[in-house]
Amino acid sequence: MSNRMAKKVTNWTKEMALYSLLRATLAKRKLDQKISKALGSGKKSTGAKRIPIKTGDKMKLLMGRYYIRAKVAEKDPDQKIAWITSGGPVEILHAAGVIPIYPENHAAMIGTMRMADSCCATAEDQGYSRDLCSYARSDIGSILSKKSPIGGSPRPDFLVCCNNICGTVTKWYQELQRMFDVPLIMIDAPYQYGEDRPEAIDYVKAQLQEMIDQVSQITGRPFVWGKFEDTVRRSEQALQLWRDVQDMLAHRPAPMNSFDTFIHLAPIVTLRGTQECIGYYKMLQAEMEGRVRNGVAAVEGEKYRLGWDNLAIWYKIQFLAKKFGEHNAALVVSTYAKSFSYQAPYRDESDILRSMAANYIAGYINHGLDYRERELLEMAEKFHLDGFVMHSNRSCRAYSFGQYELARRLEEKHGLPTIMIEADQSDTRSWSDEQVGTRIDAFMESLAARKSNAIK
Amino acid sequence: MGVQYFAGVDVGSATAKAVLVDAAGTICAHVVVPSGGNLTLAADRVLAAALERVGAVPGDIAALVATGYGRESVANRTKTVTEITCHAKGAHVLYPDARAVIDIGGQDSKAISLDAAGMIRKFEMNDKCAAGTGRFLEVMARTLEVPLDEVGPRALTADRPAKISSTCTVFAESEVISLLAQGETVERILAGLCLSISQRVNSLAMRAGMAPRVIMTGGVAKNTGVVRAIEKAVGLPLTVPDQPQIMGALGAALLARNEAVK
Numbered sequence: 001m002s003n004r005m006a007k008k009v010t011n012w013t014k015e016m017a018l019y020s021l022l023r024a025t026l027a028k029r030k031l032d033q034k035i036s037k038a039l040g041s042g043k044k045s046t047g048a049k050r051i052p053i054k055t056g057d058k059m060k061l062l063m064g065r066y067y068i069r070a071k072v073a074e075k076d077p078d079q080k081i082a083w084i085t086s087g088g089p090v091e092i093l094h095a096a097g098v099i100p101i102y103p104e105n106h107a108a109m110i111g112t113m114r115m116a117d118s119c120c121a122t123a124e125d126q127g128y129s130r131d132l133c134s135y136a137r138s139d140i141g142s143i144l145s146k147k148s149p150i151g152g153s154p155r156p157d158f159l160v161c162c163n164n165i166c167g168t169v170t171k172w173y174q175e176l177q178r179m180f181d182v183p184l185i186m187i188d189a190p191y192q193y194g195e196d197r198p199e200a201i202d203y204v205k206a207q208l209q210e211m212i213d214q215v216s217q218i219t220g221r222p223f224v225w226g227k228f229e230d231t232v233r234r235s236e237q238a239l240q241l242w243r244d245v246q247d248m249l250a251h252r253p254a255p256m257n258s259f260d261t262f263i264h265l266a267p268i269v270t271l272r273g274t275q276e277c278i279g280y281y282k283m284l285q286a287e288m289e290g291r292v293r294n295g296v297a298a299v300e301g302e303k304y305r306l307g308w309d310n311l312a313i314w315y316k317i318q319f320l321a322k323k324f325g326e327h328n329a330a331l332v333v334s335t336y337a338k339s340f341s342y343q344a345p346y347r348d349e350s351d352i353l354r355s356m357a358a359n360y361i362a363g364y365i366n367h368g369l370d371y372r373e374r375e376l377l378e379m380a381e382k383f384h385l386d387g388f389v390m391h392s393n394r395s396c397r398a399y400s401f402g403q404y405e406l407a408r409r410l411e412e413k414h415g416l417p418t419i420m421i422e423a424d425q426s427d428t429r430s431w432s433d434e435q436v437g438t439r440i441d442a443f444m445e446s447l448a449a450r451k452s453n454a455i456k
Numbered sequence: 457m458g459v460q461y462f463a464g465v466d467v468g469s470a471t472a473k474a475v476l477v478d479a480a481g482t483i484c485a486h487v488v489v490p491s492g493g494n495l496t497l498a499a500d501r502v503l504a505a506a507l508e509r510v511g512a513v514p515g516d517i518a519a520l521v522a523t524g525y526g527r528e529s530v531a532n533r534t535k536t537v538t539e540i541t542c543h544a545k546g547a548h549v550l551y552p553d554a555r556a557v558i559d560i561g562g563q564d565s566k567a568i569s570l571d572a573a574g575m576i577r578k579f580e581m582n583d584k585c586a587a588g589t590g591r592f593l594e595v596m597a598r599t600l601e602v603p604l605d606e607v608g609p610r611a612l613t614a615d616r617p618a619k620i621s622s623t624c625t626v627f628a629e630s631e632v633i634s635l636l637a638q639g640e641t642v643e644r645i646l647a648g649l650c651l652s653i654s655q656r657v658n659s660l661a662m663r664a665g666m667a668p669r670v671i672m673t674g675g676v677a678k679n680t681g682v683v684r685a686i687e688k689a690v691g692l693p694l695t696v697p698d699q700p701q702i703m704g705a706l707g708a709a710l711l712a713r714n715e716a717v718k
Contacts, residue, residue: 404663411578422583434525435564439581442540446576449541453575 007076015072022064026057049300050321053260055284062276063266067150070099074154080219081154083176085169086269086340087363088162089187089208089356091235094273095228096215100160101153103176105270107135110142111314111426113149120427122147133395134427136172143179158182158218160211164189164366166398183218185211189361193368196344196361204357232352235273241281242268243341248288249332250383253297254305255288258331259321260298262312268340299330304447307379308334309406310391310399311425316436323437327444333383335364335375369402373409380416386447387417394424417450419443460518461510462716464708465499466539467491467526470562470590470675472498473705474506476517481549481713485509486702495526519712523704525563537711539704540568540579546707547671548574550697555667558657558686558694559703560676562590565657567664580660588656590676592625596649599629600642611646611681618648628652646681654685661690671695673703 073079080098084090086105093100110116116134119141124130126144128137142148159182161173170186177184187207190200216223245264249256264284271277290296306324308331313320324331344358364375376388390407393400407418419439424430459478466473468491476485487505491498499522507513514532522530523542530536539559547554548570557568565588568579582588597604618640620628628649635645653676670692676682677700687694697703 417578420580435581435583438525438538438540441536442538442576442579445538445541446579449575453573 004078007078011072011076011079015069018068018072019065022068023061026060026064030057050257050325051296051298053256053264053284053287055280055287056263058280058283059264059266062271062280066270070101070154071151073099080157082158082160082215083153083156083173084160085162085165085173087165087360088160089211089360091228091231091273091356092208092212092215093160094231096219096221096223098157098215098219099154100270101156102270103139103153103172104135105266106142106148106150106153107138107426108312108314109149110138111135112317114315114428115142115147115149116315116426117428119145119147133166133168133172134424135395136168136175138426140172140175140179156180156182158215159184160187161185162187162189162360164360164363166365166396168397183214185214187211187360189366191366191368192361192371194370196346196358200361201346201354201358204360205354208353208357229352231273232356234275234278238268238272238277238281239341239343241278241285243338243343245281245285245288246333246337246341247382248285248292251292252305252384253295253299253302254330254332255291255296255298257298257321258308258334258337259312259317261334261337262314262317265337265340272340297330299325299328301328302330303328304386304444304451305330305332305384307332307376307383307385307388308336308391309376309388309403310393311336311396313391313421313423313431314426315428316423316431319433320440323440324444327440327448329386329444329447331389333379333385335372335379338379339364365398369405372402372406376406376410377414377416380410380414385416386451387419387443390418390420392420392422394422394430395427396425417443417447458516459510459512461507461512461516462709462712463503463506463517463520464542464705464710464712465503465520465522465530465533466524466542466702466705466708467495467499467502467522467529468524468539468561468563468704469526470594471701472502472524472526473702474502475702475705475709476506476510476512477706477709477713479713481710483706483709486699486705488701491526495529496531499526499530519716521708521712521715523708534712534715537708540566540576540581542704542707542711543673544568544570544574544576544707545710546703546705547673549710550703550706551669551671551695553669554671554695556661556664556670558661558670558672558690559674560589560653560657560672560682561674565589565660565674565676567657567660567666569665569667578664580664582656582660587625587628588653590674592628592653593649593676593679593682595625595629596632596646599632600636600645602642602646605678607646608650608679608681608683610643611650612684614641614643614647616644616647617651618644620645620648620652647685650679650681650685651689653682654689657686658689661686666690666692668692669695671697671703673697673700675701677701 082098084100090100116138120137122141122145123137267280342362344362346358390403410416461476464475485506489502519534522533522536523539527536547557566581569577672694677696
């Protein structure tokens with residue numbers, strides 16, 4: 001026992017040492033930026049200017065600490081690590097003291113750091129089709145080539161896959177199981193065409209019950225129900241805060257751009273269920289409240305308000321924010337950022353597991369077209385939208401399927417114009433600056449013409 | 457002071473076009489030159505040539521709107537406008553009853569639907585791939601050793617089109633070579649290529665929404681084989697202006713005139 005205690009202390013010391021190294025690095029980077037700005041050697045930005053969000057600094061530390069902790073835990077046989085899909089039942093893992101790792105978040109970082117092309121190429125060399133999701137290719141390629149922006153994800157002790165976000169994850173996680181030779185827990189969340197069906201909720205609940213037993217077997221510790229309830233409460237509180245922050249973008253001018261919300265998704269995805277996550281969104285909320293009070297606009301001279309559908313295009317966030325900003329267009333709501341704050345209509349305080357099961361099938365992309373049309377319309381009204389930007393994402397069939405039909409319905413039935421941007425969430429080979437730029441310019445020209453005609 | 461002109465310069469991937477209109481909006485000059493490797497130079501040359509035609513100097517230009525893929529390379533521009541808006545404007549002014557535009561240029565193709573006031577209702581453009589554009593035809597014509605301006609007339613003499621299953625320029629080229637090796641006639645292959653372009657454009661047209669009257673613009677509109685194939689695919693007759701290539705530049709010149717009036 002004392003041996004185990006000693007190891008715990010060593011690990012904690014290691015974690016702290018790495019964490020202070022991270023703090024020092026980030027502080028130095030910030031200082032360097034300040035110096036270069038003061039010396040005037042920094043690149044002069046042209047066009048729309050973006051105001052940095054202060055809470056973002058906190059996120060770098062938060063995310064850094066999370067990955068440091070997980071990397072240290074990799075060497076600790078008592079500390080279990082599970083890889084899990086973004087919409088998966090992470091609350092069960094937290095309650096069981098398991099560190100969750102999200103390959104999708106890792107893949108998004110690979111995309112943002114523009115390492116996806118080389119990671120994807122490694123996977124393609126091994127025979128994975130280029131038509132496969134670029135997150136799956138990036139992550140598998142990163143495991144194989146050991147190229148990663150964070151030195152690779154820590155090795156999993158087991159895997160948890162919930163197919164409420166797509167069918168691809170089923171095969172992706174089977175591949176991971178083959179590569180790491182560890183247990184795989186699969187949660188099947190049936191696709192919902194109309195109202196969420198009670199039997200589907202029961203079906204998912206039964207699987208969650210089974211998962212609790214499996215996790216308890218893997219960790220060798222009994223599952224403490226009280227801990228689970230606490231985690232669920234923390235999760236719900238964070239989701240509510242994230243919803244509230246997004247709702248603040250309904251304000252004119254919007255205090256934050258949807259492109260910023262994509263960046264600030266990281267804690268809700270990876271730290272949902274922890275106290276840090278709640279603290280983070282409280283801070284972000286306070287900063288945004290300050291902006292609303294002082295009339296600070298994310299896009300100077302905001303004239304147009306647009307919605308965004310589908311995943312972020314990680315390697316082109318700056319380009320897109322600038323491009324739309326030049327047209328005084330703010331993106332103020334997205335189905336993507338909202339994906340991490342869906343709440344099921346069903347809720348029963350006396351049956352938390354069933355309530356969670358309902359939540360796991362409640363997401364936007366686990367639903368058919370009529371549901372999606374209703375969602376988009378609600379967003380259009382609530383956020384006073386002039387149009388919708390649809391990212392037709394080569395990687396994500398579950399999201400992109402039906403977008404043309406949705407665009408048609410929005411235009412014909414509701415007079416809401418849409419623009420389709422053909423790209424990929426992280427594979428830059430599916431992108432062209434010139435073609436997308438022209439499409440956006442043309443779309444904004446037609447919006448401007450509509451607006452000036454409407455005034456006449 | 458002499459006559460004042462309003463200029464539209466459309467720098468495309470294959471050719472650069474310039475149009476000068478006067479205060480009444482009448483076309484005074486139009487010129488088309490190859491774009492070459494230096495877009496700024498191409499823009500200068502095409503504008504200088506247009507000015508020469510009317511015996512004017514750069515100082516006579518009251519406003520200049522630049523459009524096309526190389527629009528940012530045009531010097532002394534009053535503003536830039538995308539080719540989508542320019543083609544729509546050009547088509548609407550020449551044909552006030554126009555409700556749709558199909559434009560196929562060197563590197564892209566687009567379909568635009570218009571309302572009665574000439575406003576853009578919706579537009580669709582091809583994806584990154586150059587299949588179904590002028591470049592596709594150029595590559596195929598070269599492979600078949602047929603001069604570009606003979607592609608259309610010869611395609612129309614075919615009894616039936618050869619089946620070209622691939623829409624990718626690279627794959628279609630090897631498919632064409634194997635068709636030749638199998639003894640397929642050049643005419644049928646040309647007709648097959650026109651059909652393949654028309655099918656690709658038709659999917660854009662259907663998404664944008666087509667209604668009479670449909671104007672076809674861009675260099676490929678000079679190819680009668682493609683025009684007939686698109687008419688068949690879309691199910692509507694196409695109106696091709698005398699100078700389909702200059703429609704974008706014309707629209708730009710007319711927008712320059714609006715700009716000056718403001």
